[in-house]
Amino acid sequence: MKQDLTIPAVTRSVTVNASIEKAFSVFTERFAAWWPGSHQINPNGYEAAYIEPRVGGRWYERAPDGTECDWGTVLAWEPPNRLLLTWQLDGEYTYDPDQAHASEVEVRFIAEGPSTTRVELVHGKLERLAHAAQLAESVGGGGGWNGLLRRFADAAEGREPTPLG
Numbered sequence: 001m002k003q004d005l006t007i008p009a010v011t012r013s014v015t016v017n018a019s020i021e022k023a024f025s026v027f028t029e030r031f032a033a034w035w036p037g038s039h040q041i042n043p044n045g046y047e048a049a050y051i052e053p054r055v056g057g058r059w060y061e062r063a064p065d066g067t068e069c070d071w072g073t074v075l076a077w078e079p080p081n082r083l084l085l086t087w088q089l090d091g092e093y094t095y096d097p098d099q100a101h102a103s104e105v106e107v108r109f110i111a112e113g114p115s116t117t118r119v120e121l122v123h124g125k126l127e128r129l130a131h132a133a134q135l136a137e138s139v140g141g142g143g144g145w146n147g148l149l150r151r152f153a154d155a156a157e158g159r160e161p162t163p164l165g
Contacts, residue, residue, distance in 0.1 A: 005127060006127050007126040007127045007132050007133060007136045008136070009122050009123060009124035009125075009126070010122070010123040010124075010126070010136060010139050010140040010144070010145060011120070011121070011122050011123075012120075012121050012140075012145040012146055012149055013118060013119060013120045013121065013149070014118075014119050014149040014150065014152065014153045015112065015116060015117070015118045015119070015153075016116070016117050016119060016152075016153045016156040016157055017115060017116060017156075017157050018115065018116075018117055018156040018157060019111070019114065019115055019117065020080045020081070020109050020110070020111040020117045021079075021080045022117075022156060023080070023109050023117040023119055023156050024079050024080035024081075024083075024109050025080075026152065026155050026156040027083070027107060027109075027119070027152060027156075028051050028053060028079075028083060029053070030155060031049055031050060031051050032048035032049050032050065033155045033161070034148075034151040034152045034154065034155035034161045035048075035049045035148070035151075036148075036151065036161070036163075036164055038164065039148075040061050040069075041061070041069050041071075041089065041093050041094070041095065042061055042062075042063040042067060042068070042069040044063035044064070044065050044067045045063045045064050045065075046061060046063060046064075047061075047062050047063055047064045048061070048062055049061040049062075049071075050062070051074065051083070051085070052074060053074075053077060053079075054074060054077055055074055055075065055076065055077050056073065056074060057073070057074040057077070058070055058072075058073060058074075059071045059072040059073065059074065059085050059086075069095060070088065070095055070097075071085075071087065071088060071089055071095065072085045072086035072087050072088045072089075072102060072105075073085065073086045073088075073099065073102075075104070076106075080109055081108065081109055081110075082106070082107070082108050082109070083106070083107045084104060084105070084106045084107075085104065085105045085106075085107075086099055086102035086103070086104055086105075087102060087103045087104065087105050087123065087129075088101070088102045088129075089129075089135075090129045090130040090131050090132075090135060091129065091130060091131020091132060091133070091134035091135035091138070092130070092131055092134075096129065096130070100128070101128050101129055101130070102125070102128060102129070103123060103124065103125045103126045103128055103129055103132075103135070104123070104124055104125050105121065105122070105123050106121070106122045106124070107119060107120070107121050108120045108121075117156075119149065119152070119153075121145055121149060123139050123140075123145060142164070143164050147162075147164040148164075150162050151164070
């Protein structure tokens with residue numbers, strides 16, 4: 001359900017000791033290596049999550065039994081600089097197939113040297129989803145993009161991802 005107010009975007013960043021190409025690759029191709037199983041919506045459990053590498057590709061999770069649950073769609077695929085995804089989960093983490101209700105997650109990869117990359121994530125257009133304020137609070141907290149980007153940085157730098165706290 002669309003809200004009548006604008007909710008500020010959740011903006012987070014992390015700098016990783018990895019080339020821009022490696023950072024993009026770990027974020028996208030190795031998404032399942034750092035995305036925690038606790039952050040899933042499939043009632044049949046969690047095995048892995050994926051981002052299909054193309055505009056129009058799916059962003060989704062798969063359970064051990066093979067069932068899949070969509071999270072969104074790839075709107076921009078610009079390796080190694082930018083990724084734009086729809087986030088079609090509302091504040092109760094229920095999938096909404098209507099893209100008019102989707103928020104967006106934009107991830108930019110900025111080389112700060114040959115082996116250092118700043119990754120900037122903006123989760124915006126939150127007001128499009130039902131329970132938008134609740135979602136903004138959740139994704140902006142320690143178990144949201146803050147902790148998720150820490151886990152990504154660990155994976156990009158070859159460490160075991162930090163548990164979310």
